[in-house]
Amino acid sequence: MNSDPRDKPNKPEFDPDLAAVRSAWEGLEQTEPPDLIDQAVLNTARRHLERPRRPLRWLGAFASAIVVVLALAIVVRQDQQGPVPPVPDSDGFRMDRDTPVPAKTKQEYEQMMQDEPRKARPELRQIAPAAASEAQPVQGKETQLRPLDAVEEDAAGPDPEAWIERMLALRAAGRLEELEAELADFRRSWPDYPLPPELLD
Amino acid sequence: MRERSDEALMQAYAGGDMAAFDCLYARHRGPLYRYILRQAGDDATANDLYQGSWEKIIRARASYTASAPFKAWMYRIAHNHVVDHFRRSRPSSDLSPETMRADDPGPEQALIGEQAACRLAAAVSALPTEQREVLLLKLEAGFDLRTIAEITGVSHETAKSRLRYAVGKLKIAVGSEQDGAES
Numbered sequence: 001m002n003s004d005p006r007d008k009p010n011k012p013e014f015d016p017d018l019a020a021v022r023s024a025w026e027g028l029e030q031t032e033p034p035d036l037i038d039q040a041v042l043n044t045a046r047r048h049l050e051r052p053r054r055p056l057r058w059l060g061a062f063a064s065a066i067v068v069v070l071a072l073a074i075v076v077r078q079d080q081q082g083p084v085p086p087v088p089d090s091d092g093f094r095m096d097r098d099t100p101v102p103a104k105t106k107q108e109y110e111q112m113m114q115d116e117p118r119k120a121r122p123e124l125r126q127i128a129p130a131a132a133s134e135a136q137p138v139q140g141k142e143t144q145l146r147p148l149d150a151v152e153e154d155a156a157g158p159d160p161e162a163w164i165e166r167m168l169a170l171r172a173a174g175r176l177e178e179l180e181a182e183l184a185d186f187r188r189s190w191p192d193y194p195l196p197p198e199l200l201d
Numbered sequence: 202m203r204e205r206s207d208e209a210l211m212q213a214y215a216g217g218d219m220a221a222f223d224c225l226y227a228r229h230r231g232p233l234y235r236y237i238l239r240q241a242g243d244d245a246t247a248n249d250l251y252q253g254s255w256e257k258i259i260r261a262r263a264s265y266t267a268s269a270p271f272k273a274w275m276y277r278i279a280h281n282h283v284v285d286h287f288r289r290s291r292p293s294s295d296l297s298p299e300t301m302r303a304d305d306p307g308p309e310q311a312l313i314g315e316q317a318a319c320r321l322a323a324a325v326s327a328l329p330t331e332q333r334e335v336l337l338l339k340l341e342a343g344f345d346l347r348t349i350a351e352i353t354g355v356s357h358e359t360a361k362s363r364l365r366y367a368v369g370k371l372k373i374a375v376g377s378e379q380d381g382a383e384s
Contacts, residue, residue: 022340049219
């Protein structure tokens with residue numbers, strides 16, 4: 001193999017000592033690398049070209065596999081847990097109040113309240129046992145829990161149609177003062193409910 | 202036909218042109234080998250270091266940018282490779298007086314020219330490592346002091362000082378060589 005002619009620096013030396021050393025240096029044997037080393041280097045260079053680097057291909061496949069495994073693990077875990085149960089409120093009933101309670105359940109509940117009124121809210125006793133023990137029945141009467149229908153009626157107000165009927169009856173009876181009071185209460189409870197023309201007069 | 206620059210050849214090789222590497226290698230193999238050989242002290246170590254340096258150059262081809270001079274980049278890789286080698290194996294392979302004597306002329310090398318050459322080579326080997334490297338980068342690779350400072354990772358003044366000391370010591374050897382030739 002031939003070395004490039006530019007190997008020998010041909011710039012003029014301004015340092016006479018360096019020039020003298022360079023002159024002597026150029027008289028040294030120009031040792032070359034052995035042919036075996038040349039071939040080894042060239043083969044290495046060729047091998048690197050024949051084997052193009054693909055540094056991130058495996059990484060992409062690995063990341064995809066990890067994502068798939070994680071997704072499968074999440075799905076399997078959710079299947080094992082089953083559907084998410086409804087969140088109970090403090091009374092143990094579902095918070096979804098729009099769903100009608102089956103009549104049989106209501107009756108059972110009312111029966112249970114009548115049979116064991118003091119056991120209906122045991123957690124209250126645990127929370128405030130002193131208050132529960134100090135509570136005395138008024139005039140010897142046992143505290144009765146009201147039926148669920150009455151509780152719901154209180155919360156939403158009386159049935160508007162029945163209320164209107166009652167107000168019409170008051171009007172027919174000439175009890176106008178009571179009618180006005182009822183009408184005012186009705187409008188507070190049912191502000192948008194249409195009233196019959198008899199009551200609008 | 203206009204000669205392609207080192208930078209263009211290296212970029213062509215990085216792009217898959219093996220002929221470009223052949224040209225680049227032929228251009229730099231001699232000086233780079235001698236730069237390493239004068240520091241290694243023996244052929245076997247020099248061959249290993251030389252081959253290892255080229256392997257690093259080949260592996261680093263993708264990171265090479267044509268904005269940097271190829272020759273300085275190549276010698277910086279070789280410099281780091283040689284320094285790493287001597288750091289790992291300094292106690293056993295550092296240049297000892299025995300190693301230097303191996304470069305001394307033997308009785309069978311009777312010719313005066315060969316003796317002078319061997320004396321000069323021995324004087325180079327006897328230089329401290331840092332001075333020897335600066336001298337080799339100057340004489341073999343033809344770098345200026347600024348580039349030598351960059352390659353060896355020292356200041357310009359340090360490189361200049363090292364070269365001055367090295368030349369001063371070699372001048373004595375050259376002077377005695379010339380004296381011997383005259384007598």
